[in-house]
Amino acid sequence: MDVREHLDGLRRGELRVALCRHCAAPSFPPPRTCPRCGGPDPALWITASGRGHLWSVAEFHRTYLPEHPAPYPVAVVELDEGPRLLSTLTDPRTPIGGAVIAEIDADAEPPRVVFRPESEGGAP
């Protein structure tokens, strides 16, 4: 699936995800046909607020790849706008269901979005 818009967005410091332009369902990563309504080329790119909640998290204790030394968490975050994405957490103790906020590391290669607990630093 074509996620260049997402990756280019991160390089600009924006969290770009997509909804279906036909039925408004989350559409990320964007398929060529929406599985919900059947509409063609559904990607309607939006800039997400960065707010969401932690859907699930797993912590790698095995190093599979040298660029990702264990331990580290891998998270699934559901954004308030609906789309879900894989990411990681600033605090691996973030509870599932807890509110999180995106922080974009635009200078990483590839660029990344990392989530921190909402209660930490930002709004209470």
Add this chain to the structure above:
Amino acid sequence: MNAAAAVVGVGTTAYGALGRTADDLAGEALRAALGDASLGALEVDGLLTHRVDSYERLAAEHGIDPRWTVALPPEGRMTGPALQLAAGALRDGTCRTVAVVYGNDSRTRGATYGAGGSGSTAAGEGYGTTPELAAPYGMTSPGAFSALMLARHRHLHGTTDRQLGAVATTFRRHAQLNPDALRRTDMTLEDYLVAPPVVAPLRRLDYCQINDGGVALVLTTLDRARDRPHPPVPVLAAAQRSRLTGSDLPPDDFWAGALAEVGDAVTRASGRGRDAVDALMVYDNFSPNVLFTLEGLGWCGAGEGGAWVADGRIALGGELPCNTSGGQLSEGYLQGWALVVEAVRQLRGDCGARQVPGARTVQYACAAPVVSSVLFGADD
């Protein structure tokens, strides 16, 4: 329903670190299965291969020139569909005798299911359909996918480590009754609880072990099957339901909707209700899948899988013995095929100390982006 196809031969190699090619192992299993069926290679007119490197070389080497040849991609989720295809080819008269042949040398090749490599699916060792969204975060392995599902299940339903530990410890006890099983040392719940995490919340003992091995089955039409040396094991029904859209992330329902659909399909088509199932062979690449499968098939309610397995229901002698061979967690990971062989052996009454007394109906089920189930019966 009158089953059109039946298993008349099974063949297995040793499992483990064997230093042999997938095709070599598949070929050994094929010859063993033909021998078990007392059939010659020239009688095979349908060939279905799974994970072998070259169906062409395998056929050429073993003198098979079928009228129907199918080669399936390496994912374990294809095992149920393979049987569905083979049974269909026999039912519609395309073939009279089908060899289903599987070979795996991933242990010898050093597969880790997580350290990159080619291919877009779990068995190809990348992860998901859009690796650009997974790789930057170190999301590499199918085990991590299962860990994300378990963490979500624990959050929603309170599933505990001790409950999940019943899966691995129960299957280990089953393996101790199976001389062919690879992991047979004692494992208590305490051993399980102190096992190191791989991708938490999964522990080492929640993971199957990557192995080499070959498995083959020979199937023929039911009327011909009755002339073979072993009691035929009819394929009563097979069904599949995919969840391929959005499959890069765990499904909200732990595949319950698709599991219910295939479970209903095979019981309806066979005329045997779920209560008729004497044993379940469940695709246990990772132990949480056992909970998800039991829930989806309706043995317990959504979220109740942990409590359901915790007190012996899935053990030999329990309400629904599961993975009586030790399963992929303890017998060995042959991508479902060793579980299928166990179903056949149970229905033949060949399982010795781990025999389910009087087994007449055994179900295979796999929870994955292609959910599948196959119902096997004893011949009436």
